[in-house]
Amino acid sequence: MNATPSPAASGGAPPLRLGTRRSALAMAQSGLVADLVRDVTGRPVELVEITTYGDTSREHLAQIGGAGVFVSALREALLRGEIDLAVHSLKDLPTAEPEGLALAAVPRREDPRDALIARDGLTFAQLPPGARIGTGSPRRAAQLNAWARSLGLDIETVPIRGNVGTRIGYVRSGRLDAVVLAAAGLTRLGRIGEATELLDADHVLPAPGQGALAVECAASSAALAARLAEIDDPYTRVAVTAERSLLAALEAGCSAPVGALADLLGDGQVVTEMRLRGVVGTLDGTTLVQLSTTGPVPASPGDAADLGRVLAAEMLAKGAAGLMGERAL
């Protein structure tokens, strides 16, 4: 099935150029995908560093438009033919399908949950009164504030940005009591051991697509897309398709306080059902609309998208639209 051609069989084909941002996380993710692509194509893969506006801007992500700031430079390089494929964090991809590009593969996703990194090994429930928790994400702020309220905790969410190392640094320097980051990013950077708690999705739903990678190529590269399809994980594909369809149907950008997670439920070996949960809320966490639906695993990404739209319609009927006005922290 996945017979890997020997180097000789590749006939000295030129390397595939994989475009990547230069951050440590992007380089780690690109390296993972480069290995997978080498295996299925038998061709060498070279990383091509691309600087994006999101890497150089000092402005707040939410202020510069959130959706896609990290993505467009890579896409432009693909469309210009300067690179053959690009790797994105799926949660950073706008939901609109871009003209001329193909989402060729979504490899098996990492742990989708958010992780808490707190001082002194503290868990969320152990945070002292007045604790300051850093996050640049309205989705995290809304759910952390709601969870704190339900526990009777007095916390303050503080907007921060910067790469993973910078954010962890706020805790190490004592400026903040804790930060919340995606577990997947920590794992890929070899820093998951610094997490003091993995946040249960019952309290904090991750961003749609969190923990999954997107491998894009030009739509015109049909032969390459066919090979890349071999590293696609069908279960991850239907799960993230449902999550992103929910987000799109809520007409929300990636900086809106929307969380979504499609879980595959099974009895040991066999996956039997998929559960899709979605949440939207006010930043202060006083109001959340959180709904869930469970049914057969969608037979196709199209069916998964339908599921996301159905749940979004139910959330809108419960007032979700009125909660999505506040985008910036």
Ligand SMILES: NCc1[nH]cc(CCC(=O)O)c1CC(=O)O
């Ligand atoms: N918003 C930035 C971003 N985009 C993807 C990840 C982590 C990897 C992933 O979620 O797949 C991160 C960092 C974070 O949220 O902690």
